[in-house]
Amino acid sequence: MPRGLGHRRPGCLPGMKPGLLGTLGIDARLAALLGTLAAIWLGLHVLTDGIFLTPRNLWNLASQTAVVGIMACGMVLVIVTRRIDLSVGSIAGCAGMVIAVLQVEVFAPGTWWNPWLTLAIGLGVGAAIGAAQGALNAWLAIPAFVVTLAGLLIFRGVAWLLTSGRTVAPMDPTFQLLGGGFQGSIGAAASWVLGALGVAALAWLRLSARARRQRFGFTPRPLWAEAVTILLMSGLILGFVAVMNSYNRPRTDIAQGISIPVLVLIGVACVLEWLARTRRFGRYVYAIGGNPEAARLAGVPSARIIVAVFALMGFLAALAGAVATARLNAGANSTGELAELSVIAAAVIGGTSLAGGSGTVVGAVLGAVIMQSLDNGMVLLGLPSALRNVIIGVVLIVAVWADALWRRRAGGARGGEA
Known part of the structure; x- marks a missing residue:
């Protein structure tokens, strides 16, 4: 390595001065996401005749983002390990239905412990499902795509079988606070x-x-x-x-102040960012995604880490399902339906590479905000749901294309440096 190169700031080629963002220590991709979000907000504000950027809509937008954002934080770690989880929406719906059935029909309604115990059981169910799927992938070598695609079908069916398709309501008033609303x-x-x-x-x-x-x-x-x-x-x-x-x-x-779902999202993002950046677990996750063979030779317990990542993803999917159930004030079979698409799109838009090895939790949260902003704005514009799906799909393709361009550019810069 050339002398002094070890003290060079990241992103700068030898003999070049760092740019302003590099000097400030701000990730250029996150800055680009913020710029994109600002442009989307301004455009939607104009198109909706000044409705989009009102306090009421922004408060609702923040609360609506929580469900997708919570799951997107976990999806970052899954994708970083070069895997995918297609079952998160079904896990959210299944866990939400388990919570609703226990809270309304099994345990004594109105007791102080009812919402806390049912929430704990629902989160445990999500974590157990995630761990089981991770074990099938890590120890039986069944591709994660296949395992979680099966999970998408299985746990959506389980949610329906629990009540034969009935909607279970109402939820405990304390539990409803988790969903936000006027009191939450x-x-x-x-x-x-x-x-x-x-x-x-x-x-x-x-x-x-x-x-x-x-x-x-x-x-x-x-x-x-x-x-x-x-x-x-x-x-x-x-x-x-x-x-x-x-x-x-x-x-x-x-x-109103900050809603409880937003606080949950902030807490999840902070904990996962801490895990990813400062703990051995996070370093192992990125090592597995960056070079699986090198990670194995270095002694990284890849199987255990993969099981842990999927268990964490299941836990977060169940937490998101609990928030959605509390917000709806009912356990419904439609909870989390097609959420996996929004979650994966949010992670990818936020800069998580489908090739594995790179991605940030903060970027995933920004991606979730961008996704929900587009959906919210299109609802305000009165666009039909079919057209909204088309636009979201186009945005996802553009995000993947932009990621490929970014990776080629970064690879070219490293090649020039060498």
């Missing part, structure tokens, strides 16, 4: 406190990372660049809180 939010004061904590955590993480780079002999980013990055990200956090607080409950002056 934390209010303005708690939202501002949470936003302030987020800004403080962001500043601490950025400065701690800078200190670690210095301690291990790497060239740190300029202090001004860290300050600008912290200010930009803090602005996004506080701006989001301000928008959530600008929508009042109907016929009141009480601000």
Whole structure:
């Protein structure tokens, strides 16, 4: 390796100065996603005669994104390992129906423990299904596509058989809070406190990372660049809180604040980003996807990691199913139907490569927001569902094509560097 190359900032060729995004430590793909999202929002705002960017619609959009976003976070890890999970929508529907049946027809309704116990059982069912599918792939070498395609059919059928197609309602009032709605939010004061904590955590993480780079002999980013990055990200956090607080409950002056489904999505994204970036589990996942044979020779327990990834995906699908069931206030057989398509599309639009080895949780969340924004905007425009499906399909093809271009460009840059 040429002298000094180890201290070069990522994305810069020898002898070249880093660009502004590289200096600030901002992922260019995430910046492009944010720019795309801003353009989509502005376009839809104009096309809907100023309806799209109203506080009410943005608050609803955030809550609607939660279900797909929760599953997309887990789908990133599945796709990074060079696999796919087509059963997430069926797992969500099956887990949601299990929760509804237990909550309404089996356990004593109205008891304080009913919603918590049924939720725990539903999440356990999802994790067990995911682990079983992962085991079939990892230990019996059945392709993940086949295993999860079978799961899509099996668990959609199980959800129907549990009630012979009946809708089960109503859900426990405490459980309904998980779905959001007028009561399922934390209010303005708690939202501002949470936003302030987020800004403080962001500043601490950025400065701690800078200190670690210095301690291990790497060239740190300029202090001004860290300050600008912290200010930009803090602005996004506080701006989001301000928008959530600008929508009042109907016929009141009480601000809704951040809804509980959005809090769940934020929590899931933070935990999975922490796992992917800082823990051995995350390094193993990316190693398996980047080069499976090299990972095996390096002693990575690939089978166990794959089972764990699918178990985590099943758990998150069940959590998304619980949120959808609480939002609907009923266990319905249609819950999660075709959700796997939106989830995979969100992950791919967010930069997760179908070739494996690369992808980010934050990108998947942005992809989910883009997907839901397009769907929300098309509903406001009154477009038929068939046309909405066509447009979403075209967007997915464009996203995969853009990913292929990005990978070729990155490969060319590495080749030139060599």
